[in-house]
Amino acid sequence: MYRFSLVLLLCFAGLPSVAQATSPKYAPGTILSVERHQEAPADTSLVRYDVKVQIDDTAYLVLYTPAYGSNTVEYSAGLELLFSIGKDSLTLATPGKRDSNAELPILTTTRLPPQPLIDWSKAPGQYFSMKMKNLSTNLDLTEEQQAKIKPIAEQERAEAGGVIFTPVVSRKERLKSWDKLVKKCDARMKPILTDAQWKKLQEMRKEQKRELSDLIAKKDKEDEK
Incomplete structure (x- = not known):
């Protein structure tokens, strides 16, 4: 190349705001x-x-x-x-x-072939940036919504580092912890989202959980070898 x-x-320096529907x-x-x-x-x-x-x-x-x-x-x-x-x-x-x-x-x-909603191999170091990009793109968040959701995502990132990306806890337990953490943060985001965005978010969470479950199963098989 x-x-x-x-x-x-x-x-x-900045982006022009979208002032009109057209x-x-x-x-x-x-x-x-x-x-x-x-x-x-x-x-x-x-x-x-x-x-x-x-x-x-x-x-x-x-x-x-x-x-x-x-x-x-x-x-x-x-x-x-x-x-x-x-x-x-x-x-x-x-x-x-x-x-x-x-x-x-x-x-x-x-x-292109389907890609994971989040690249979990990069999650420990890029959890916050990936999460915000994922939410902004898939939910079509407004600038005002992004500003309100940012502190919620930052808190999720901080808590995720202590319960999800630690090798001390088994992978299945980490998945359970992630599920609880996400539900707690989603509950805080719900008043900020429209009904359509909330429905889309729940669909995204199901897909992310499936991706994590598949990743855990793959890692467990690798450990057995």
Whole structure:
């Protein structure tokens, strides 16, 4: 995989608020790869790039054309930006420039294999950040909801470290402790959520518990070998 310099269109100073229902909705996307686009022989002077972006469970290959005469900075795999998904293109959020958002034509789309709601292998060190991202994305939380839920998630993270990620307690007991902790925190979040968000959260909890149960069963089998 080649790494090229592209014009970085996104500033991290802040994001424009969504003030109207007709405003585009942005979702976080992660750059997977950046490669020079293969142009026709007659277009050797044209410089464009194939950029692969993962948004949720879909990978989009989009065509990026740098602005003429702009200064360039490195734009590489692993960078997380905000995109709006259109029928034929992705729109890259450009804070402070509502009329100059970059539209990237979609070349191909690929549905990715299902991923765990939470990467439990990273949970001990990234429990809080993963939880907030998971809730914000799947429940479509408003900024006000996120602000109210953040201290609840922080408390859950603190308590989880003492009862879930300790090897002193058996894995099954840790699962029981996690279940109790989650139910307690969910009860505090319920007044903040809409009925639809609460229903979705309960579905997510069932899936997370299944993932943890499968992980525990796998680890137990490995220990028996």
